[in-house]
Amino acid sequence: MRESGKKFGATNSPCAACKLLRRKCAESCVFAPYFPADEPHKFANVHKVFGASNVNKMLQDLPVHQRGDAVSSIVYEANARIRDPVYGCVGAISTLQQQIDALQAQLALAQAEVVHHKMSQAASIILLPHAKPT
């Protein structure tokens, strides 16, 4: 990381990442736009799960316009792993998959009921050809 001697932002505070890593926060710091000093836990979990150098590399490998989304997903994954050290956000995937299975079963039942009603209606029209509303 290039050290320009000029701190990021107007406050001269190092970003949450550089503060945790106890290093100078250069103007070119890859973390500074996404890990402000007033959100220290946001970076702490990311560092604990992925490691600062891995995240630095992941962000450097992406164009700037995609880094915000990448940080959001990395923070989400890190928080999920801290909450659930065994399954992390794969636990959420599993829960959502179960919800999909349940909804698909409910939908199949409801659609079968619609078909049943339509067939009953069609049958009643055939069986009562002269019936008219009173």
Added chain:
Amino acid sequence: MRESGKKFGATNSPCAACKLLRRKCAESCVFAPYFPADEPHKFANVHKVFGASNVNKMLQDLPVHQRGDAVSSIVYEANARIRDPVYGCVGAISTLQQQIDALQAQLALAQAEVVHHKMSQAASIILLPHAKPT
């Protein structure tokens, strides 16, 4: 990690993790049961995304009977991040959430249709009290 001098497994081969990290694979190696030598890519992606020392710590912090599930979810997350460096497995969560929204909308429609048919049926019984099948 304690080095016992005795290699893990019958083949004396280091596990995929120790091979990649170019270190001796002790009998007590925390990676060896989950990263066999014949699956080198499984650990390579995990190391690239999470870092070996973070994963080592995550596994050490878990009881042995939960480590297999933790490794599966970590491998899943790492592979997802390699495939999609911006969204990782959060992309899958987003896709599943959209599927759930679509299924809930379809289910609401089907259930409304069922209610509509039931009401029509009830109305026809009231309107045609003397109608009998021919």
